[in-house]
Amino acid sequence: MSEQKENRFLPYLREDRLPHIFCPGCGNGAIINAFLAAMEKAEMDFDNIAMVSGIGCSSRIPGYLNCDSLHTTHGRALSFATGLKVANKDLDVVVFTGDGDAASIGGNHLIHAARRNINLTVICINNNIYGMTGGQISPTSPKGSFGTTAPYGNRDAPFKLAELVAAAGASYSARWTTVQIENLVLSIKEGLKNPGFSFIEVATQCPTYFGRKNKLKTPTAMAAVMKANTVFKSAAERMRAKELEGKIVVGEFANSQRDEFTEGIEKISVEKSGKKTIINSAFESKL
Amino acid sequence: MAQEFFIQGNEACAKGAITAGCRFFAGYPITPSTEVAETLARELPKVGGSFVQMEDEIASAGAIIGGSWGGTKSMTATSGPGISLMQENIGYAFISETPMVIVDVQRGSPSTAQPTMTAQGDMMQARWGSHGDYEPIALAPSSVQEFFDFTIKAFNLAEEFRCPVFVMADEVVGHMREKITVEDDIEIVPRKRPEKSDKYLPFKNVENGTNPMPSFGDGFNIHVTGLTHDERGYPDTNNPETHDKLVQRICDKILNNRDKICSVQSENCEDADIIILSYGSPVRSVVEAVNRARDEGKKVGYIKLDTPWPFPEEQVVQLSSNASDVIVVEMNLGQMYYEVDRVLKRSANVHLMGKIGGAMPTPDEILDQINRIGGN
Numbered sequence: 001m002s003e004q005k006e007n008r009f010l011p012y013l014r015e016d017r018l019p020h021i022f023c024p025g026c027g028n029g030a031i032i033n034a035f036l037a038a039m040e041k042a043e044m045d046f047d048n049i050a051m052v053s054g055i056g057c058s059s060r061i062p063g064y065l066n067c068d069s070l071h072t073t074h075g076r077a078l079s080f081a082t083g084l085k086v087a088n089k090d091l092d093v094v095v096f097t098g099d100g101d102a103a104s105i106g107g108n109h110l111i112h113a114a115r116r117n118i119n120l121t122v123i124c125i126n127n128n129i130y131g132m133t134g135g136q137i138s139p140t141s142p143k144g145s146f147g148t149t150a151p152y153g154n155r156d157a158p159f160k161l162a163e164l165v166a167a168a169g170a171s172y173s174a175r176w177t178t179v180q181i182e183n184l185v186l187s188i189k190e191g192l193k194n195p196g197f198s199f200i201e202v203a204t205q206c207p208t209y210f211g212r213k214n215k216l217k218t219p220t221a222m223a224a225v226m227k228a229n230t231v232f233k234s235a236a237e238r239m240r241a242k243e244l245e246g247k248i249v250v251g252e253f254a255n256s257q258r259d260e261f262t263e264g265i266e267k268i269s270v271e272k273s274g275k276k277t278i279i280n281s282a283f284e285s286k287l
Numbered sequence: 288m289a290q291e292f293f294i295q296g297n298e299a300c301a302k303g304a305i306t307a308g309c310r311f312f313a314g315y316p317i318t319p320s321t322e323v324a325e326t327l328a329r330e331l332p333k334v335g336g337s338f339v340q341m342e343d344e345i346a347s348a349g350a351i352i353g354g355s356w357g358g359t360k361s362m363t364a365t366s367g368p369g370i371s372l373m374q375e376n377i378g379y380a381f382i383s384e385t386p387m388v389i390v391d392v393q394r395g396s397p398s399t400a401q402p403t404m405t406a407q408g409d410m411m412q413a414r415w416g417s418h419g420d421y422e423p424i425a426l427a428p429s430s431v432q433e434f435f436d437f438t439i440k441a442f443n444l445a446e447e448f449r450c451p452v453f454v455m456a457d458e459v460v461g462h463m464r465e466k467i468t469v470e471d472d473i474e475i476v477p478r479k480r481p482e483k484s485d486k487y488l489p490f491k492n493v494e495n496g497t498n499p500m501p502s503f504g505d506g507f508n509i510h511v512t513g514l515t516h517d518e519r520g521y522p523d524t525n526n527p528e529t530h531d532k533l534v535q536r537i538c539d540k541i542l543n544n545r546d547k548i549c550s551v552q553s554e555n556c557e558d559a560d561i562i563i564l565s566y567g568s569p570v571r572s573v574v575e576a577v578n579r580a581r582d583e584g585k586k587v588g589y590i591k592l593d594t595p596w597p598f599p600e601e602q603v604v605q606l607s608s609n610a611s612d613v614i615v616v617e618m619n620l621g622q623m624y625y626e627v628d629r630v631l632k633r634s635a636n637v638h639l640m641g642k643i644g645g646a647m648p649t650p651d652e653i654l655d656q657i658n659r660i661g662g663n
Contacts, residue, residue: 014521062510063510068509070356071511071512071513071514072349072513076375076376079345079348080349081353082353083351083352083357084357086337086350087311087337087355087359088503108342109346112341272332273332277310278335279358279359280359281308281310282355282358282359283358283478286475287308
């Protein structure tokens with residue numbers, strides 16, 4: 001067997017936490033690589049990145065990255081991230097979340113964070129299923145798909161997350177799949193550089209649960225279906241609703257600047273106190 | 288020079304927070320606590336602080352945990368339904384050892400019940416509201432001055448023991464107006480930052496239980512999780528020993544420091560046959576009732592719990608050592624009563640005078656209770 005090549009992103013990882021918990025064929029590894037590549041392309045200072053996540057497979061990602069990381073309660077990552085960013089707006093705060101975490105239990109926080117246009121970069125890994133708890137349907141499960149809690153097929157219509165977040169006011173929103181890694185990298189880079197709420201949805205494969213329940217047992221089978229169902233946004237705009245059923249529309253859904261939340265807080269502080277919001281004040285005995 | 292103000296309880300709480308160094312408040316409007324948020328929305332920008340009205344109380348609790356790890360003393364304020372919503376994130380704050388202050392201006396409950404009326408129905412929720420084992424600190428102010436003082440004390444305790452601290456006020460204390468005095472030399476406890484050179488472990492099993500805490504961005508690259516974690520903060524969920532050590536330390540750091548945390552005030556207990564035990568706004572009626580009973584020559588005293596949690600067991604036992612009867616006056620159908628009964632049942636008859644509905648127990652009602660028991 002040939003010698004394994006060392007991943008060039010290894011210096012960014014907490015090596016003492018490996019091996020990770022992700023299943024063979026999971027998209028999380030590719031997405032971590034895409035994030036780190038985007039982070040380098042955006043010329044970010046990795047030491048200035050703080051990560052926040054909720055509960056679920058994707059939310060375990062910050063635990064493997066060697067930066068300050070806050071692994072919070074289910075669905076609430078964006079509220080913790082809001083507090084962290086407000087407390088120290090100099091930090092580059094990145095949130096990893098999943099479809100269940102962000103869109104079901106955390107749906108309200110998602111639309112409000114987008115409404116505020118707070119400068120966070122959210123990477124939402126959408127595998128259309130609850131993986132951590134063993135294959136229950138999620139708010140993005142396609143109609144008719146199967147899960148352990150939908151043994152006769154999912155009856156509910158799925159959320160279109162990137163569109164939802166764009167409508168809620170995010171200044172950057174995009175969707176790609178694990179099949180289009182290069183576009184994903186560019187989008188994450190855009191999101192990291194965008195001084196506002198940035199939401200990057202990544203449609204990904206979960207062969208262990210979604211695949212097994214939906215007759216797509218291998219990661220390659222899932223990738224092939226994902227690729228076949230992908231429609232670029234520009235093409236989708238010329239298609240009828242009926243034609244778009246079951247398709248994954250990829251592209252950017254929002255990319256325009258508007259006032260950012262923590263800048264607004266700082267502006268009021270400057271107006272009222274003559275100084276910027278104080279950072280690390282907890283360590284002071286006199287303020 | 289000490290300064291004097293004639294202000295509302297909720298305003299005094301906000302003023303206490305700013306004095307204590309709070310520079311971040313996240314909250315959601317709810318009666319009867321809203322003036323805390325309103326005052327801080329106005330005042331925090333004047334001192335370089337931040338105010339955020341969140342989308343709900345779950346988000347408010349989450350935001351102040353994030354704010355605290357961001358290096359800022361952080362607080363939220365709420366009432367009944369809001370404290371119910373916050374409980375999951377409060378549990379997270381306990382296991383992640385996050386200093387923060389939660390103010391609960393209690394109102395009639397359960398559910399939405401009586402938004403504008405006073406009550407003390409959340410005392411056990413402060414103790415046991417989130418799932419699992421932990422030891423909370425809770426302070427209960429009886430006056431506007433105490434609402435100011437105890438808010439500062441709550442921040443100091445939160446930093447000293449790296450944990451959430453509750454201020455369990457009630458509608459009467461929140462909405463009444465009184466004169467307060469703000470001294471010049473108020474003690475403020477700053478957060479302890481770890482040494483850069485250290486082989487720092489944020490969740491180390493240290494003797495006194497409390498580790499210093501860096502903020503995110505300090506370069507320690509720490510991992511904070513609500514999962515059972517080892518001394519580095521890394522998840523270790525299937526190891527019974529890791530879980531036992533972690534949760535035991537989180538409990539012990541409070542329980543082993545009860546002498547530093549617990550506080551009671553008392554009067555006339557030495558020779559008392561009957562002791563009235565209370566906390567929060569009902570103490571005001573208790574003091575009046577005890578004074579009148581003494582005027583009538585009755586051997587009656589009172590104990591006021593400044594810190595319902597951790598329960599000041601030793602102080603209550605010692606102060607009640609000569610009493611035959613103890614009456615617990617509280618605005619619920621029996622919460623702290625069971626705790627008093629637990630520690631005193633071998634030495635005294637413990638009676639509950641629980642009043643709900645939103646009207647304060649009056650001195651006359653308390654005197655009636657004293658007479659019924661037979662104070663002489």
